[in-house]
Amino acid sequence: MGHRMANTVITNLPGTRDLLPQEIACWQMVEGRARRIFDQYGFLEIRTPIIEPTELFARGIGGDTDIVGKEMYTFTDQSERSVTLRPEATASVVRAYIQNTMYRGGGIAKLYYIGPMFRHEKKQKGRWRQFYQIGAEALGSDNPAVDAEMIEMALSLLSALGVKSKLLINSVGCRVCRPKYIEILRNALQQYLPHMCEDCRRRSATNSLRVFDCKVESCQPYIERLPVITDHLCAECSGHFSAVQGYLAEAGIDYEIVPRLVRGLDYYVRTAFEIVSGDLGAQNALVGGGRYDGLSEVLGGPPVQAIGFAMGLDRLVMVLPEEQSRTWQWKPELFLAFMGEPAFKRAREISRELRKQGYNCYLDFAGGSLKSQLRLANKLNAAHVLIIGEDELARERYTIKRLEDSQQWEVTIPELIGYLQSRTSEKSTG
Numbered sequence: 001m002g003h004r005m006a007n008t009v010i011t012n013l014p015g016t017r018d019l020l021p022q023e024i025a026c027w028q029m030v031e032g033r034a035r036r037i038f039d040q041y042g043f044l045e046i047r048t049p050i051i052e053p054t055e056l057f058a059r060g061i062g063g064d065t066d067i068v069g070k071e072m073y074t075f076t077d078q079s080e081r082s083v084t085l086r087p088e089a090t091a092s093v094v095r096a097y098i099q100n101t102m103y104r105g106g107g108i109a110k111l112y113y114i115g116p117m118f119r120h121e122k123k124q125k126g127r128w129r130q131f132y133q134i135g136a137e138a139l140g141s142d143n144p145a146v147d148a149e150m151i152e153m154a155l156s157l158l159s160a161l162g163v164k165s166k167l168l169i170n171s172v173g174c175r176v177c178r179p180k181y182i183e184i185l186r187n188a189l190q191q192y193l194p195h196m197c198e199d200c201r202r203r204s205a206t207n208s209l210r211v212f213d214c215k216v217e218s219c220q221p222y223i224e225r226l227p228v229i230t231d232h233l234c235a236e237c238s239g240h241f242s243a244v245q246g247y248l249a250e251a252g253i254d255y256e257i258v259p260r261l262v263r264g265l266d267y268y269v270r271t272a273f274e275i276v277s278g279d280l281g282a283q284n285a286l287v288g289g290g291r292y293d294g295l296s297e298v299l300g301g302p303p304v305q306a307i308g309f310a311m312g313l314d315r316l317v318m319v320l321p322e323e324q325s326r327t328w329q330w331k332p333e334l335f336l337a338f339m340g341e342p343a344f345k346r347a348r349e350i351s352r353e354l355r356k357q358g359y360n361c362y363l364d365f366a367g368g369s370l371k372s373q374l375r376l377a378n379k380l381n382a383a384h385v386l387i388i389g390e391d392e393l394a395r396e397r398y399t400i401k402r403l404e405d406s407q408q409w410e411v412t413i414p415e416l417i418g419y420l421q422s423r424t425s426e427k428s429t430g
């Protein structure tokens, strides 16, 4: 009203969004649960840069993947360096692990992260270009019990949040058995290629396993007829895979083996898994993970065996049961209503004092009529209103009104603090 809009309004980029204060409570609740569960399993937080040298992902994730080939936010910065907004954090964590010689300490490095990732994907429900992941990585062991524990940890977070999900697992072999399988796959592909899409034809030559990433409808019948890696695992991989299954069974975890699950990143070996939700539609993966024993060497580090997963926070929030996803509103403990300039000054002093004592106070700087200030206090759901008028100022006694039962009485400031303290201790004991 009365504002002149001379300039066009600037809006956010497609695929990004603002998370507003009402929603944030839910995100913080999920993040808090995740941190607690990670702590129980001995995982410590790591924060790596959001921006990294492009080479890290090109080499780490693989040049022929959708992520590196089509989806990265890459640009040349002012130092003529090619940089990329991280599309995932596993490569970054491994880089940090190598760079900070974390392998020196011995034992398993257990790390977790929470933060934004960037992929220029086509818009779809459950897909953003800036999205958030909660991820965990365990570096320094190839023990199949670690694979099972990672999966158990991801599932326990989901179940703590009341989210129903399903675990899909596979083994994608290793440096020994995968090349042999890829030969078999490439041969089998020859007969179908004339009917398949251009991406499939290109991939069958450069990185045949990536054919399984194809989402083109008309390619699917051919993809279903291709040989699967689980029939071609070497003895070591096969033994590792059975052991993982044994440990899952021991933990009472149900799973389905999906032999065509290869995951969209090149670094995986042996265990690959996804946790899906029935409530998400086409983009149904809540969690993706797997083993990446060779990644450290690809990035110039020592041989390191490792496994991890990442959970899509945006998707997780979408499938939270209602009782977990309630929106939340900030409420002032005390709303200070004042009349006149001297009362305004006193209100500022009182709020300063109360904040020092740990209480949240709200002042309406618009300084309208008492009626309009009370209206705002109601709207904000304040617990109490303290009324500061000229009379009150002179007597150093103020009227306090408790909004839930409309009771009001007079207090001095020390009495007010005493009252608020007794309320807090009541709350924490009862």
Ligand code: HAM
Pocket: 087, 088, 089, 090, 119, 121, 126, 127, 128, 129, 131, 132, 133, 135, 136, 137, 264, 285, 286, 287, 288, 289, 290, 291, 292, 307, 308, 309, 310, 311, 312, 313, 314, 315
């Ligand atoms: P990813 O499968 O690419 O794996 O992503 C993991 C999860 O991130 C997905 O299951 C999904 O929930 C979420 N996600 C991915 N892309 C989007 C998007 N555009 N919008 C919303 N959510 C999305 C990785 O990123 C690997 N770094 C996981 C890993 C960790 N493997 C080993 N360690």
